[in-house]
Amino acid sequence: MEQPSRARPAWSRRISGPALTDTGLYLCLMAGLVWLLAEGTRQSGYNWQWYQIPKYLWRVTDQGVIWGPLMQGLGITLQITAVSMGLMLCIGLVTALMRMSASPVARGTARVYMELIRNSPLLIQLFFIYFVIAPILDIPAFWAAVIALSLFEGAYASEILRAGITSIQAGQWEAARSLGMSPFSMYRHIILPQAVRRVLPPMTSQAVSLVKDSALVSTIAIMDLTQQGRMIDAETFLTFEIWFTVAAIYLAVTLALSGAARLLERHYPANGHDLQPQERVP
Numbered sequence: 424m425e426q427p428s429r430a431r432p433a434w435s436r437r438i439s440g441p442a443l444t445d446t447g448l449y450l451c452l453m454a455g456l457v458w459l460l461a462e463g464t465r466q467s468g469y470n471w472q473w474y475q476i477p478k479y480l481w482r483v484t485d486q487g488v489i490w491g492p493l494m495q496g497l498g499i500t501l502q503i504t505a506v507s508m509g510l511m512l513c514i515g516l517v518t519a520l521m522r523m524s525a526s527p528v529a530r531g532t533a534r535v536y537m538e539l540i541r542n543s544p545l546l547i548q549l550f551f552i553y554f555v556i557a558p559i560l561d562i563p564a565f566w567a568a569v570i571a572l573s574l575f576e577g578a579y580a581s582e583i584l585r586a587g588i589t590s591i592q593a594g595q596w597e598a599a600r601s602l603g604m605s606p607f608s609m610y611r612h613i614i615l616p617q618a619v620r621r622v623l624p625p626m627t628s629q630a631v632s633l634v635k636d637s638a639l640v641s642t643i644a645i646m647d648l649t650q651q652g653r654m655i656d657a658e659t660f661l662t663f664e665i666w667f668t669v670a671a672i673y674l675a676v677t678l679a680l681s682g683a684a685r686l687l688e689r690h691y692p693a694n695g696h697d698l699q700p701q702e703r704v705p
Contacts, residue, residue, distance in 0.1 A: 472661055476668055479655055496651030497672055503568055503637050503647065508630055510573035515580030520610075522585055533581070540578035546639055548575060553643045568640040576633045583625045587618035627684035631677045638673075648672060 464471065479491040490498075521533035540548070549571040557567040591614055599609040641650035652669040656662055 469663065471664065473664055475659070475661060476664055479665070479668075492651045492655060493648065493668065493672065496646055496648035497676075499645065500634075500637055500647045500649075501676070503565070503572065503640060503645075504634050506569050507572040507576065507637070508633060510569065511576040511580050511629075511633065514573055514577030515584050518577065518581035519585035519588060522581065523588065537578045537581065540575055545571070545575045545636055546642065549639055549643060564643050564645050568637075568643060568645055572633060572637060572640070575636070576629060579632075580626065580629055583622050583629060584618065587622035588614060590621055591617055623684060623688055627681060630680055630684075634677055634680065635673065 479493045481491050481494060482489045518533045518536065521529040524530055549568065552562075552571045553564065553567040556562065557564070562570070595613055595617070596609070599613050604612075637647065638649040640647055641653060644650070648669060652665050656665045659665070
C-alpha cells in the first residue's frame with residue numbers, strides 16, 4: 424500500500440532550482456572578483472592605506488562635524504546635477520513640443536539643435552561654452568557647466584518625452600478637444616500626467632547619466648567630487664583608495680536616485696488605467 428506523500432515545507436517550495444543556480448553563480452562571481460583583487464594587490468605590491476580615507480570625508484572636532492574635501496565636492500556635484508536636471512526637463516519638453524508642432528520653423532529648429540548636440544562630444548560642448556561663450560557673456564564656470572549639461576541631456580530627454588506624449592491614445596486627445604479644452608489645459612491636465620508615468624524608467628536612466636556626465640565639469644576647474652579626488656590623489660598618491668571611494672560615492676548617489684524612481688513607479692504605475700478627461704479637468 425502506497426504511503427501518502429508528505430507535503431513539502433513552505434520554505435522549500437519558495438526556493439526553486441533556477442534561484443539556487445543563480446545564487447551559486449553570483450557567489451562564484453563575487454569570489455572570483457575578490458580573488459582577482461587580492462592577487463592583483465599581491466603581485467603589484469601595493470600598500471593599501473584605507474585608514475587615511477575617512478579624514479577626506481569628514482572629521483569630528485570640538486566644534487562638530489567638519490566635512491572633508493570629498494564631501495564638499497559631492498555638494499558641488501549635487502548642486503550642478505539638481506539645477507541641470509530641472510533645466511534638462513524644461514529643454515526636453517520644449518524641444519519635444521517643437522518637434523510635434525505644425526510650424527516647419529519650430530520643427531527645423533528642434534531638429535538642428537538635436538542633431539548638433541547629439542552628434543558632438545559633451546566635452547567639446549563644455550569647452551566651447553566655457554572658453555568661447557562664457558567670456559563674452561560673463562558667465563561663471565558653474566553656470567557654464569550647468570548650461571552645457573542641460574543642453575546635452577535635454578536633447579536626449581526630448582526624444583523620451585516625445586515618445587511618451589505620442590504614446591497617449593488618440594481617444595484622449597479627441598475627448599479633450601471635444602470638451603473645448605485649450606492646448607495648454609489639455610497638456611497640463613490630461614496628456615503630460617499620463618506621459619510622465621510612462622517615461623519615468625527611461626528618464627531615470629537619463630538622470631543617472633547626468634550624474635555621471637557631471638564628472639566632466641572638473642575639466643573647467645570646478646571643485647566637484649572628481650576634481651577634489653584628482654587633487655587629493657596628486658598630493659597623497661593614494662590612487663586606488665581615492666578613486667575607489669569616489670566611485671563608491673557616485674554609485675551611492677545613482678542607486679539612491681534609482682530607488683526614488685522605483686518608489687514613484689510603484690505609486691504611479693505606468694500600466695495603470697488612464698483617467699478619463701472629465702476627471703482631469705479642474
